Amino acid sequence: MMTCEFKITVIVENTAEPPFQAEHGVSLLIEYGKRRILFDCGAGGVLAYNAELLGIELDDLSTIVLSHGHNDHTGGISLFKQCEIWCATNVEAPHYSLHHGQPVHNISMPDTALASFNQQIIHRVQAFTEFDTGIWLTGPIPRLSGEDTGGPFYCDPDGICKDSIPDEQAMLLDDGILIQGCCHSGIINTMEYCHREHPEIAVHTVIGGLHLLHADEERLYRTAEYLRQTKVERLYLMHCTGDNAVEFFRKSLPYCKICTPHTGDIISPSFC
Ligand SMILES: [Fe+2]
Ligand SMILES: [Fe+2]
Structure with a gap:
């Protein structure tokens, strides 16, 4: 097993302090060992601006992982050429959200991103895959x-x-770090799948959105209980996790280090 220092730079997130800009989306630069991987591309509005502020040359990045096809994770693909993209089958399938009393939202990969996506080298992840030494992609996550x-x-x-x-996947580092985009599949399902496939890897750190914005108390309780039983030590919660969920976990998991990184933050073992 390779264990490396990890460094994750938050290039796009829902929250930001000036001079960084926020948008509803996620893009993380993951540095693990010698690999530099862009995990999601945000919605496309602020990725280039924030990357420049952070001294990150987007042209130097050649590996992109897409957590799923929603536009807030894929829009920024339009900024890239000649990358290798690792994604699930059907990541470019149509997606819509319908909130009661509101207009329909098309949340598919935008056309400009799709045009760029189609020019690049695409790797379809259909099962749990070690896409580089010590770095795993789950592929579709059983529920x-x-x-x-x-x-x-x-x-x-x-x-x-x-x-x-179903086009959602997460990334697992063999050091016990699990990285999510939105976690529509559910964090319990995702961690259970990781454990079934790789029982030797104990997930101690979860990073990303957990999509618990509208979760009721029962789901929050069950999730917190699962995180407690599995001895998760650090939660870096962002994007679609929801303030309620963050507060719930802070109260329920007092031993656990819980942080809410913003755009421009660099997550490493010493962060928060
Ligand atoms: Fe999202
Ligand atoms: Fe999503």
């Missing part, structure tokens, strides 16, 4: 825990076909 992973997501603008977002 076996009974965790509520529903949401207002549809494959069509008329809201007929429910979208379970």
